[in-house]
Amino acid sequence: MLERLRLLVLLQLNNKSKRFDKMSKRIYASIAIQAVILVLVSVIMTLAIHIIKNIFYIPVNEYFAIFILVLTQSISIIASLLGLTTDLYHSKDNQILFPLPVKNDEIFLSKMIVYYIYELIKNLFILVPILIALGFHQNANFTYYFHIIPITIILPFISVSIATLLTIPFVLIKNYLRNHSLVTAILTILVFVGIFFFIYWIVGQIPIPIRLVQLYNRFIIALTLFMQDVASVGSIYSFVGYVLYSVDIWINYLWIILIIIGLGLANYFIAKPLYFKLTSSSQENTIKKVKEHHKMKESKSLFLTFFRKELIIAKRSPNELINNYSLLLMLPIIMYVLNYIYMGMNRSSMGNDLVLILNVLIVSLIVTGSNTASASAITTEGFEFILLKTAPYDTSKIAWAKLTFNFLFTTLVIIISFMLFSIALPVYPIEDIYMLFIFIILVNTGHILWSLQLDVLNPKLADYATSGSLSDHQNVKKSLSIGLMISLIFTVLAIVSFILIRDLGWILMISAALIFAVNRFISFKTYLKAYFIDIEY
């Protein structure tokens, strides 16, 4: 069994790491480089802790060390959880490993060992330099440095064991959500709402009137207290910390060993037996019987047909929709946080003008940064677009359908954002909220038209059909650049409007946005009529 395990581990390690010929000089060069990296990271960490201690005035003591252990190992557990989920249950090498003359248990164990080795290397390059730097700052004695060695070996075992146990519920939930996109979308929205209320609560703790220096002090105190609280309930990592600082060494080592045995037994009796069952049901090509009921509906117009198609796509892949508009979905949170801080300061009349100008800039940046779906609307049709064009109808209506869908969705999000904003921050002048809302709707309309026009003029149908990816899509980049340019131009206009001609400020802003939107509408209509027919694969 041990020999098979060794071979499996070597097989996977060889597959995932650099290989050197035996007796090659490159091995020594690689070791030397890694030693230099270790020293450099230690120096950087020493400087970082010096800054934490002497500039941020955060106490660097034993509890700080325990907090660092909790933090680094939590990150390690999360990283291992994500990596192990893929490696254990979704990895392509499972298809090669399972037909081999080895037991499923041995594959499971070998994957854990491979992950343990990765985590050990990570700890060597991250945790060890941090612990050395901490020891240096605290004038630690020899035993402190000595205990770093067993701790570096023990900690990856704990994080990999915890992560392996957590992969079971994680994979079950992941598999469920993969098959229930609507539940995923609802959960995502709930997470967004949860984040909003959490931030609403956090921001509500800021004392009014806001003074930045005192606010900074409070933030540092809250951060320190949080670190101390985490450290004082650091569970196994408290035992590790106490070992480092030579507090009841043998009792704490005993606790650590007992926990390790507990984790090992839990993995043996829970994770290992479930491994094969979960792996076989988690592959992409797992066969599932699905009952589908299709109802054919006849549409009254071609535009409605295309519009319904957009709705169906959004319904079938809500995650993609949320992903496309994630920045826009953050709009109410960003608006609320920033304006709470602006309103909390004891502003002069100049401050009030600056609030308006900066709102124009930041909200415009967010809105125009969220129209990437419009800039790739035709491209994402891919190969199907050519089939579509062979139909004996005015298929340019697809562009109007996409435009309408994107406009309605973004407008809905903007309306909700402004409603939430006005409810959450009633001290903000309501007339400014209305005016900013009208202005943003007009800018957004103009930018959607411009973005879609870019894709009508230069769609990358063949590229998308081949790769299925929108990364490095030129129209998306152009749309974002244009959005940035528009935001900056309107900000300059806002400076003129709100500082030089304050009484006519919003009239000028909304008029300019209206001219922009109408201009883009005429331009889009003209280009669509002239060039849609020429779009080729």
Added chain:
Amino acid sequence: MTKKGIIFIIFVASIISIMLIAVWGTLPENTNAAAIDYLEFIEYDGYNEDEEKVKDVKDIVSETSPNLLLKYNYGPDDAYAEIVISLTHSGITYQHDSISKEIYIYYTLDAIQKEEIIIVSIKDQRTQKQDMIILWFQPPGVIIVPDL
């Protein structure tokens, strides 16, 4: 331009916007406030034979709870003070929240195990008014009789 680039620009613009309003858009602070009349620690157990304020931290500070909160007060409420804090133990650190008039003392594991006694002093630099408190781990059997 990429989406990550736009997010970065929004982040930077947000921070700069707060700084802009803080620097150019706020009214000046009123520095003509009155000087303080008194300055004192408000939570303590009693006085020792030298008439110094003492506080037993044995039930508050432990290995699993290494922080101690000390509250002080000064008056009148709208007075302007420049508070300076000092501790006798160099290893133990503190943080000062001037809004809430609170001092957080962060004990080290070593200081908790050795049950170190520390003296915390507060002083207003404008009026030189000051107060101090002795924090100690009271051994069993020792009783401090409060002044009646």
